[in-house]
Amino acid sequence: MQQATQPGFAACHGCSLCLLPCPMWRAHRDVSYSPQGFAKAMQAGASASDLADQLVCCIQCGACDVMCPEQIDLSGMVSKLWKQAGLSESIELSESIGLSESIELPDSIEWIPQPSNDKVFAMSKNPMVQAQLSCKDLYIIDAAPFHTHHAERVQHYDALRHSTGCSMNLDLNRMAIPTGADSVSARMGKFDVAQQLDWLMQGHDFKRIVVECELDQSTLAKIIDQPVIHVSKLLE
Numbered sequence: 001m002q003q004a005t006q007p008g009f010a011a012c013h014g015c016s017l018c019l020l021p022c023p024m025w026r027a028h029r030d031v032s033y034s035p036q037g038f039a040k041a042m043q044a045g046a047s048a049s050d051l052a053d054q055l056v057c058c059i060q061c062g063a064c065d066v067m068c069p070e071q072i073d074l075s076g077m078v079s080k081l082w083k084q085a086g087l088s089e090s091i092e093l094s095e096s097i098g099l100s101e102s103i104e105l106p107d108s109i110e111w112i113p114q115p116s117n118d119k120v121f122a123m124s125k126n127p128m129v130q131a132q133l134s135c136k137d138l139y140i141i142d143a144a145p146f147h148t149h150h151a152e153r154v155q156h157y158d159a160l161r162h163s164t165g166c167s168m169n170l171d172l173n174r175m176a177i178p179t180g181a182d183s184v185s186a187r188m189g190k191f192d193v194a195q196q197l198d199w200l201m202q203g204h205d206f207k208r209i210v211v212e213c214e215l216d217q218s219t220l221a222k223i224i225d226q227p228v229i230h231v232s233k234l235l236e
């Protein structure tokens with residue numbers, strides 16, 4: 001949610017830092033598929049519908065919000081553009097965005113806000129959960145709520161990583177690399193979750209995956225040989 005004092009796209013000075021954690025940019029390698037691209041297009045007078053092809057590829061992970069030195073509410077601005085472009089009601093853009101058929105978004109799919117994962121976050125603080133994590137685990141943080149509460153949560157997960165020895169889906173900037181499995185873009189075939197998971201898994205050596213997001217669990221379980229469990233299982 002944009003705060004009253006928070007700047008909008010007009011404040012973008014083009015530093016490109018938001019590209020670094022952006023899965024949409026990584027998938028396309030084209031600045032027009034990035035928060036910077038949206039900001040610069042809007043500064044040049046583009047409309048939301050001009051950007052529909054790109055907007056629909058944003059998985060709303062929130063990593064760009066944390067990166068931006070101007071503290072622009074980037075994911076909030078993208079959400080507004082998404083609505084202005086008519087993408088949140090029904091996808092009637094089959095011609096303009098190249099979909100083979102019109103896709104209706106089920107009522108259950110909300111663009112924003114993300115479902116609260118406060119309960120899951122509390123589980124990650126539970127001593128019983130922490131005692132069962134080890135260096136054999138890859139722990140996948142739910143990215144969007146992590147970025148929303150970044151200042152508080154980055155410290156908690158850093159401590160958890162060090163005390164248990166598990167690895168996590170954190171990049172060098174300590175942003176959580178999202179799977180994208182729970183995104184509208186993935187459901188529309190606009191985001192390649194398998195490719196994203198390849199990136200996420202790189203450099204990790206693990207015997208088990210522990211996830212916070214249930215959709216991550218079902219998606220990963222289909223493609224990963226190792227067991228994939230939800231963090232709540234560690235409480236049983």
Ligand code: SF4
Binds near residue numbers: 025034057059
């Ligand atoms: S919310 Fe995520 S995918 Fe969307 S622009 Fe920001 S970093 Fe990229």
Ligand code: SF4
Binds near residue numbers: 069
């Ligand atoms: S990080 Fe912020 S200021 Fe820098 S290019 Fe991205 S939107 Fe613009």
